[in-house]
Amino acid sequence: MDHAIDLLDPGKALDLSNIRFQLIRLEDTITFHLIERVQFPLNTPIYDASALPIPDSKLSLFDWMLSEQERVHSRVRRYQSPDEYPFFPEVLETPILPPLNYVKTLHPNDVNVNAKLKQYYIHKILPAACTSARKEAQETFGSSATCDVYLLQALSRRIHFGKFVAEVKFRTETERFVELIRKKDTEAIGDAITNSQVEKKVLERLKLKAKTYGTDPDGASGDGGKVDADAVVAMYKDFVIPLTKEVEVDYLLQRLDGTQWEQ
Ligand SMILES: C=C(O[C@@H]1C=C(C(=O)O)C=C[C@H]1O)C(=O)O
Numbered sequence: 001m002d003h004a005i006d007l008l009d010p011g012k013a014l015d016l017s018n019i020r021f022q023l024i025r026l027e028d029t030i031t032f033h034l035i036e037r038v039q040f041p042l043n044t045p046i047y048d049a050s051a052l053p054i055p056d057s058k059l060s061l062f063d064w065m066l067s068e069q070e071r072v073h074s075r076v077r078r079y080q081s082p083d084e085y086p087f088f089p090e091v092l093e094t095p096i097l098p099p100l101n102y103v104k105t106l107h108p109n110d111v112n113v114n115a116k117l118k119q120y121y122i123h124k125i126l127p128a129a130c131t132s133a134r135k136e137a138q139e140t141f142g143s144s145a146t147c148d149v150y151l152l153q154a155l156s157r158r159i160h161f162g163k164f165v166a167e168v169k170f171r172t173e174t175e176r177f178v179e180l181i182r183k184k185d186t187e188a189i190g191d192a193i194t195n196s197q198v199e200k201k202v203l204e205r206l207k208l209k210a211k212t213y214g215t216d217p218d219g220a221s222g223d224g225g226k227v228d229a230d231a232v233v234a235m236y237k238d239f240v241i242p243l244t245k246e247v248e249v250d251y252l253l254q255r256l257d258g259t260q261w262e263q
Contacts, residue, residue, distance in 0.1 A: 037147035162247035
């Protein structure tokens, strides 16, 4: 996928204000994908392979849709981009396009929190957001899974952007982080990467976006709007921001490996 243009530009790839701009843009993508998803019922069978068997597969419909999407996207080099991480690495295939010369920004690492994200998504985030009383409707199983895939991929990209934020913070305060990483002091590293003011602004902006994007000017979307703004804020407060910080800490714990700072 060729959308990570900034990651080809040495001047932008590690500019914290540009990285934060990307995170803000992803708020729009994520909010709109959630608005699309919650128009359908929760449709729990699509997450349960025993409830809705898929021919020639042991996967749930949701997992099958996600893995097949990753397979085809790998053919256009999506997972060669340093800001994209697969949920099913085993299905990736050789791209049909030549590799791009990404700026070498991140230190080699194996941080991928997608398995945890997917569980949170299915069991916590969606049930809280899919407040429609409508019973499950098998005619919307495919549409629901399609929306899920786009939303989950956007959430994964937002969360793993934490690697770029962490790299910038490491380069800005190298000595401080080298000392904490050598001690493997994950709590102190977590405190060091935390910016409460930025987090507060993220949540305030999301509440406004969810209300604004979820409301038609002529009132056609009804009093409650198309999406529960509190559910959007809770998704970020309870899952997206904590997972982003987990990625930052896990990335930093690997940052000294193979460098002159490694003890
Ligand atoms: C992403 C950053 O790191 C942390 C995570 C944040 C988030 O997930 O929104 C915001 C601020 C920091 O606590 C950042 O500093 O911008």
